[in-house]
Every structure is written in C-alpha cells, then in structure tokens.
Amino acid sequence: MSVKKIEIMDTTLRDGEQTSSVSFSASEKLTIAILLLEELKVDRIEIASARVSEGEFQAVKEITNWAAEHDYLDKVEVLSFVDNGISINWMVEAGAKVQNLLTKGSLNHLTHQLKKTSSQHFKEISEVIKLGQDKGVVTNVYLEDWSNGMRNSKAYVYEFLDFLATQPIKRIMLPDTLGVLTPEESYAFVKEIKDTYPNLHFDFHGHNDYDLGVANVMSALQAGADGLHLTINGMGERAGNAPMSSTIAVINDFMPELTTGVNEKMLYTVCKLVENFSGVVIPSNKPIIGANVFTQTAGIHADGDNKNNLYFSDLMPERFGRKRQYALGKSSGKANIQKNLQQLGLQLNDEDLKKVTQRIIELGDKKQVVTKEDLPYIISDVLDRTYEEKIKINSYVLTHSKGLKPSTTVSLTIEEETFEENAQGDGQFDAFMNAIRSVFKRKGTILPDLIDYAVRIPPGSRSDALCETIITWKYPEKEFKTRGLDSDQTVSAIKATEKMLNIVVN
Template sequence: MIQVYDTTLRDGTQRTDISLSCNDKIQIARRLDELGVTFIEGGWPGSNPKDAEFFERAAGMHWQNARIVAFGATCAANKKPDEDANIRALIDARTSHCAVVGKSSVLHVREVLRTTRENNLRMIEESVAYLGQQGRAVIYDAEHFFDGYKEDAEYALQTLAAAARGGAETLVLCDTNGGTMPWEVAEIVRAVRARFPEAQLGIHAHNDAECAVANSLIAVQEGCIQVQGTINGYGERCGNANLCSIIPNLELKMGLKALPEGSLARLTELSHYVAEMANLSPDEHLAYVGKAAFAHKGGIHVAAIRRTASSYQHIDPALVGNQMRVVVSELSGRGNLLSKAEEYGLVLDEDADITAVLNELKALEARGFSFEAAEASVLLMLKRQQKDYCAPFELVDFTANVEHRQGRGIFAEATVKVRVNGEIIHTAADGNGPVNALDAALRKALLPFYPSIAHFHLEDYKVRILDGDRGTSSTTRVLIETHNGNKTWSTVGASTNIIEASWRALADSIEYGILMGD
C-alpha cells in the first residue's frame, strides 16, 4: 500500500492566487479523509492563527481514514528543541504525526541557516528525537535533497542519517526547486535505498520542470512508499506533484494500492470540489479528472470510439469518476453529430440529412461560431432537419434602441414581433442594455404560450472579439448559458453585429428550453 500524503492545505495554499479560510480547510480535509488518503497535512501551526485554529478544531473531530499532520521546521540554529517556539507549536497541535523539514543542502546550511554542517545535523537529530519523546511520530522532509545530493552527496546522506538516528518514521526526499530530471531521481533514490535499506522513504516533488508526476512515480518504482502532493497540483511557483494524476497512475498503471477499495471513482468530484473551494475554475485539461480528459473532437477519433471506446481512450473514464464526451466543431464527422444526438436522447429520422447539418456547422464555424460549448445550438440544428419539426416560435422582426435621455441617463428599449401558432405577437420592453431589453420583450411575447419560460434564468453571457485588428467591425461571438432549475444548456451566436449575435444565442436558448420541457 502506497501512503498518499496530501499537502493541499499547506503547500497547495502557497500558490499565488489561493487563500483558504479555516472553514474551507476543514471542509477540504473532510473530503480528503472520505477519499481515503493516508495523511493530511493541515498547515504550519507555528506560522499563523488560521492554522493554529485548524488544528484546534481538527483535534476534536473524528477522522475515518486519514491522520492529520502538523508541519514545522527543525529547531533554530541557536536553540535546543525544548526552547523552540516552532517545536512547541507542533506539540500543541495534538496530532499523532508531525512533519519536520530540515536542510539537506550545504548551500542552504551555509547561506540560509548561517550555521555549520555539524550544527545542522544536531538540529535535525535533536528535533526529531524530542518530538518522538513527546509521543509524536515524525515524518522527516529532507528539503532540497536532490540539489543537496548533487552538491555534496555524502553530506546529504548524513542529514538523512541524523533524522533516522532521531527516530524518524519516514525519510522524505524533496525536490524543492523542482528541477531534477526523472533519471536523476531514479539514480539518487536508488543510492539512498542502498544506504538505508530498512528505512521508509517518501518523495516530495515540485513541478518547475514539468516532471513532478514522473519524478514521483519513478521514486515509487525505486522503493519510496510515501508520495506527497496536492489536489490538482496546486502549489508554489509551478505547483506540486498532482495527486489527481499520481493516484490513478499508481493504481491503474502500476498495479499498486493507494486508496481504499472503490474510492478512486470519487477523484474527479474531489478535484472539482477543491477547485471550487479555492475559487478557481477547474482545469478542463488535467489528466484523468479534467472535463476534456476523455473528450473527442476529431471526426476520425469519434468514428473509431463509436465502434470501440478503447480505441482512443487509455482507461475507462468511469474508473476515476469522469465520463467520455464528444465535441462538435468544424473538425467533426457524422459520428460526432450522431453521438451528440444519442447523448441527449434525440431520436433522428432515418432520412434526416446529417450531412446538411454538418456542412452548415462547418460553414458557421468559419464565420466565427464555436459549438464546442454550445451543444444546445447543435441539437437545434439537428431537430430543424427533421421533416415534422415545427419551431415553437418564428421571428418576424425586432428592434433594439439605446438612447441617452437627460435626467435618466442611458436607456435601452426593444420590440419583438414573433409568430406563434400562426398568431403574430408584438411586444416591447426596456432593460439595462439592448440584449437585456430583447430578452425581456421575447419572454413577454412567449410567456402566455409557454409558461415554463418563467423558470429560465440566464446564468452566463460571454462575449469574445474574434478579430480585434478590425476594430469596431470585428466579428463578435456570444455564448449564453441558461438554467431552468433542473438543467443547464448553452447556445451560441456570431456576427459583426453584437446585437445580432446576441439575438441568435438568445433565441436558440429560449427555443431549446421550450423543447426540452421540465
């Protein structure tokens, strides 16, 4: 069993745009515990009141799988452990395990600590031993170990020996600057294993050379039994080793257990949850857990996966709680459209002209439309090809005016004329802008016929200028996301006229919502 050591709550929060409240950290810790990680590093209790509060609250909670870890450093160069406030804070955190970071690099001993090699060895051994005497199991993080080994291999190994003499449970080799290559990690871990054949070894990798996951996996291959990392790879600079990639690689590629049985399928949900708690958009392109991880866009690819899913997928996405997705674009083939129709339960007529829809889609994308994130617009195009399809409404005309009136400021008004069941409905409405006014006028016209429209809420309205070098004559793409309380759908429009682009996306949104029902 590989020990998964999560440091999202400590190292992960050192990413430049992340700040978690104490309550956020507690909630994330609960999810990590439910996933089944071995250790959760809650923070550095001696560094700030928030982390001290976290450990106070965590001490009174029940943890079903994970052990909470308090993180700190060895005692100061001029102190004994029992005199050091940082060591005292670790004890006061009341965790079963403490992680203690110490220097492995001669450069850091000389220039950062400003002490001697011998004193650094004393600091490591005495700090680990003192915490052990206080009833704490110690995980020793050998900071800058790989850089230190390359500077002076013998001294770096001596620092590990000092931690081992102090009674450290695990010796963790840290690629703190993130610049070590996988073959170097393999060679150095092999050397450490030869020097300490009985020791439990761990790996802590950073991603500055985009090698953190690879370095972690190769370290396990060479004998490390603990892997430290963060959810989504959050962390200082370029981030830490991404546990959302490491865990499935360990289990699915290397045949090693890292989580309790059945927990791997919760990984995607956890990845998105942590992103939301950190107030970051989930990275769609993350391996295993990203929305695009099993998305298929090219027509040849989709044609193949319709026959055999494994033809363009390295695992079944359900194993990590993700799902396959077919994307429609100008690169699509017939299979993309058929797959999309099947996904949404749309039964196409045998004589439906899929090729005509495909050609229209490609022509529209050439004009600036993008259907990857506007699947409702694609489904409407397919529906409109069916012989018996009758649109719930037909646009006759619309106007949109924006004026500046003295004493009132900017004023927007729109009129809409639509045909419903052969009847012409003509309405007007004002709004805080022309698109808002058009939306209000259209809803006003259609609501008596389709009461469900009252539950349609515009969730998002995105505008993108596609060819800014053309100034105010540029093509504008509008993407609208709508929600009815149960479902969410997206539609698109594009034009050199932003009002026309908005109308197209807006009208498609209303039409699709009516067809979809509740």
C-alpha cells in the same frame, strides 16, 4: 508477483496553500481534510505549518478534533521547525500528534541560511525529536533542498542520513524543493539512497517547475521510494507540486507492482471542490480532471468509437466519476451528433440528421463548440423549416443609443425583388418589425400580430450560449409559432420572424 503499497500523503492544505493568492478558511480546510481521508482515502494529510497564525491554529484544532473522533489523528501531520520545541508546543496545544520536521538537506542551505556546522544542526534536530517523543509526537524529517544536496554535497547528505538512521523517527522525506531534477536523476538518487538504507522509509516530494513532476515521481517509485507527497490539482508554490490525479492514474496503469489506497472515482469530485475553494481554475486540458480531456471533437474519432471503440484508451472517464462527451462544432460529423442524440434519447432519420449536421457546422463557424444541451434547440430550429424559402432577409443594421430612439435599416428579398426600409421603434426588434411591416404594407400583405415572445437558453449555459426565441403570431382565424436560434438574442428573434414571413407568403 508481490505488490508494494505506496503511502500517499496529500499536502494541499500546507504546501498547496502556498499557491499564490490561495488561503483556505478553517471550515474549508476541515471539509477538504474530511474528503481527502474519508472519500479519496489518502494515507496521510499535511495540513499546516506550525506557528503561522492564530487562524491556522484554529483550523488545525478543528481538524484534529474531528480526526480524534474518527480515529484519523495519526494520519494528520503538521510542518514543524528546529526551534527548541516551540513548534511542538504549538502542535500539542492544537491537538496534532505527527510533526514533519523541516531540516537542511544540502550543505549550501546549512552553511548560508543557518550558518551552522552539520554537527550543530544534528544536535539540535535530535533535541527536537526527543522533545517530541516526550510529548507523544511522532517525527518525520524533511531534508529541504535534498535534490541539490545530492547534486552538490552528497557527502553531507550521507552524513545526515547516517545520523537519522540512529534516531527514533518514522519517515525521511526527500523533497525536490526547487523542482530541478530530471527523471534520470530522480531514479539514480533515490535508488542509491534506498540501496544504502533499505530498512528506512523514504517519501519523495516532487515539484513541477520543468513540468516533470509526474515523470520524476514515476522514476522515484521505480527506484524504491516508499511514499509520495502530492497535491490536488498540482497546487503549490511556483509551478506547483506533482498532481494527485495524474500520479494515481500513472501508478494504476503503468506500475502493476505497486498499489495505493486512493479511490480514483472521487478524484474529480475532490479536485472540483478544491478548485471552487481556492479560486484557482483547473486548465481545460489538464489530464484526468480538465473539462476537455474526455471530449472528442473530431467526427472521425466519434465514428471510430462507434466501430469497436477505436479511440478509447485505459483512461476511461468512468474511472474518475466522469463521462465521455462528443463536442458539436464545425469539425464534428454525423457520428458526434449521433453520440449526443443517443445520450439524449433522441433519433433522427438520415435526411434530418444531414440537415442538423449542416446547421451545426454553420454554427461552429461562429461559435467554436455547440453543447449537447443546445442540440434539442438546433433540431427544433432545423426541422421547423417545412416551407419553401421565398423570402430572405439579406442584411440589417440595428442601432441603439442613449437618448435616441432605436432604429433599423433592413434589406430583404421577396421572390427575387429586393426592398430596403428604415424605421424607428421602442426597441431594436420593434424598429425591425416596423421596417418589415412597411415593406409588406406596400406589397398589400397584412402580417400577423405578435402576441407572445419567449427567450430561453440551455440550462447551465454561459453568456455565449445559443439562444432560442419562440414567437407566437396571431391572425384573427389562427395562431402559429416560429423559432429562431442564434447566440445573439435579437438575431434569433429576426430568424424567427424570417420563418413567419415565409409561412405567410407560402
């Protein structure tokens, strides 16, 4: 079976930049352009619209200077307009050599926006193509609103294509400008055109207004499209364009008769960089590149992965430079925990694993997902409990008000006898300790001195991370440490103190 190579043109820096509130700096554009061509290995990049601004001109100039030095200039394209050569002059001055000429692909646009006849429009287009040719500029042609043109003015579209077939152009580009096509229409329209003009090169440019961008791309390819226009993270106007990551995965997995030169392994890296530069956050459930898409949460899935990879598919994270993760929460079981322990190089016996599982379930009721980085803290917290629990802190109220001394009211049970105490202190935890000391003073028990108090959270965690408090206690004859774990720092210190009290009375 012969395999057809599909040209991939990335338009993140032009069409993708039309995402609301997104504007890349010149240095960001150059960085993205280099990554797209050298690392992701797309065939072409559309980097700007001609005549937009002086800043855009400088950005194009930086990219074309770099592209000329590295033999990529024929892969760098700029959107131009039917404007008597003004766009071409702008491009040539900026160093660009390929124009993507924006023309009208529907009679509705031609009549109501340009207010011209088809012959007038075609004549002006041919003049621009000739001007470009004279200045060494290669021309591709966009048929703006082509999808509605095929629906409502097909005769005009074919008149236009008959004209373009006589012109010295390289590609004809078919945009679903408003994102209105269905997969069935995408297939029918592209096939009809490709059957009529088998020797012309046609690109399909899909938008995602009905969330059909990838499906329409797949249909267009099945119908014979020669190239695709895609954007990183599906960026673009309104609901965005067909996304690079999902489209490449679909081609590689479901269309063996087609191939692209795109380097799958770099998709995630490039997507994350564009996320950072654009400020547009990738949804956590976005296929291929979302934070959660390679995370198993249900324990039964992790168990199945242990038993012949029952929940694996062709979408293996390693393909995209990522790793499978196993979430820790109230719906995870021992299998999830074992997977995370393996990644950390840790082992637990069955009894300890059961204790850790129960603790994670308890934490999951308060904190939806526990991270792998939290796991060592949870293990140390659980396995630290080598005593009989004779003391239980039942409840407490911690108050902190500006201008007033912090105070605590605490209730605790000591061997089935309940005590309640109130105290003030220099801080909430100090007030808590003063209340506890008052209770034990009445019991005739001297508590150890607190000589060190350390708080830490897992590296890279957020403000809702689990917090481990390690307190060092000292009697005249010995020192010992206790740990507390909670998403609240003061509560984690109280839990460490509860452990100390149980050690003291055992």
